[in-house]
Amino acid sequence: MLLIAILAFARRAGAAPAEEPQEIRRARAETLFREAEKDDEAFAFARALGRYDEARAADPTSPRAPRAEARAAILRAHAEGDFVPFTKLERVRRDPALSSDPAAIDALVSEAETFPEGRVRVEAWVLAAEAYAHRFGRPGDAMRLLRRVVVDAKADPVLARKAARDLVGLHLGAGDLAGATEAARLAGDRADPKLARDVARAARRQTLHYASICALLAIAALAARAVVAAARRGTLGDVASALRKIGPLVVAYAAYVAIAGGVLASRYEQGNAKPFLSFGVVLVPLFLVARAWGAAGGARPAAKAARAVACAAGAIGAGFLVLESVDVAYLEGLGL
Known part of the structure; x- marks a missing residue:
């Protein structure tokens, strides 16, 4: 009898712990998500990525889980260079004063030359091109950057398509039909099918x-x-x-x-x-x-x-x- 009691006690001791209550997992996921957002706002993207993943893992059924998953995917797609290029881009993009400052935009374009290939470099070019074209009155600089976006293999297809249309629009606005035709040809299959017809x-x-x-x-x-x-x-x-x-x-x-x-x-x-x-x-x-x-x-x-x-x-x-x-x-x- 003593042996049976010892075996029963050992079985209970080795059993898996009881599952954590749902409300506790939900609260922990909420806390992790808030901390991830604070890290995101503070440009601590690596830590934010980890906490977004932890928040989703803590409670996959949480209302925050889809948003955490989406933001984590965005951060992973912009993680080249250990988030250093992305931090430089976001500091300009999130600040209306910097994004409207020609010197800040010029500096970002210059720094982008040192960025590794990837989405961050392409998005830096797009941000600068929009500023040059619409706020600074420098369409030539905008066209130069948009042309690089159009041919960059790392560019998001949607972004490349918009860049091609913007590039064609700038050429047409300048009365340069030959340039618009060349821009549409340069975009090739990545361009909107309507672009050549336009x-x-x-x-x-x-x-x-x-x-x-x-x-x-x-x-x-x-x-x-x-x-x-x-x-x-x-x-x-x-x-x-x-x-x-x-x-x-x-x-x-x-x-x-x-x-x-x-x-x-x-x-x-x-x-x-x-x-x-x-x-x-x-x-x-x-x-x-x-x-x-x-x-x-x-x-x-x-x-x-x-x-x-x-x-x-x-x-x-x-x-x-x-x-x-x-x-x-x-x-x-x-x-x-």
């Missing part, structure tokens, strides 16, 4: 822009030539008479286009009356030049037809230039 659309708009200007200049030149010829023939008075007769009608029609179109557009929430007002103003000289050309030009059917086609092209070109100057989004809505 660049092609910008190329079409540029072609139409120059074609519209050429059409208007051609109309003005041909009309001036016809008026000079009429003056030599002594029929300039007929041209002036034709302009006096049509002048009030032209002004009335232009006012109708501007006012009626503006009122119609204003009835829509996103409507904008400016394109109609601008086009109405542009129509006045365009119609007067066309009428002067018609009065001074030849009366043969072929000449009249040629003038009609040229003036129609001029009106379309004027409309294109108006929409382009007011908001390119109008042209995009038309597929241009």
Whole structure:
């Protein structure tokens, strides 16, 4: 009997301890998570990573567990160089004064040259590029960094895609269509599939822009030539008479286009009356030049037809230039 009692006692002594109550595990996980956040805020990223992992392990069912897991994953992805580069990046990124200070951004870019390959270096370039492009008025420096992001194999695909679009946008904003085309080609498969189409659309708009200007200049030149010829023939008075007769009608029609179109557009929430007002103003000289050309030009059917086609092209070109100057989004809505 004594032997049996000893064996029973030994079995109880060697048994696993009772599982810790849920509320205790939850409280410990909460404490660890708060300490991890404090370490995170203090740039003690290595210690924060360990505590995020401990918090999740202490209570995987805690409401904090998903957030701890997500933050730990972010820290692991930025752990190159024992978090030294990440600390330098975060000190600038988290401080509005430093992120808006050209000297601080320049210093970060310089330090990034010594960072090991990885996400931190890429994100430092992105942070600096945004500052150069949008706050410091240095698009050239921004484009240089964005180009490095686009080709960096360590860049996050989403970040590389945005960098490619920003790079193309800066080139287009500077009127550099060739640079935009090269940037889209440089991005390759990492670029947004729409990016190449957007660049092609910008190329079409540029072609139409120059074609519209050429059409208007051609109309003005041909009309001036016809008026000079009429003056030599002594029929300039007929041209002036034709302009006096049509002048009030032209002004009335232009006012109708501007006012009626503006009122119609204003009835829509996103409507904008400016394109109609601008086009109405542009129509006045365009119609007067066309009428002067018609009065001074030849009366043969072929000449009249040629003038009609040229003036129609001029009106379309004027409309294109108006929409382009007011908001390119109008042209995009038309597929241009």
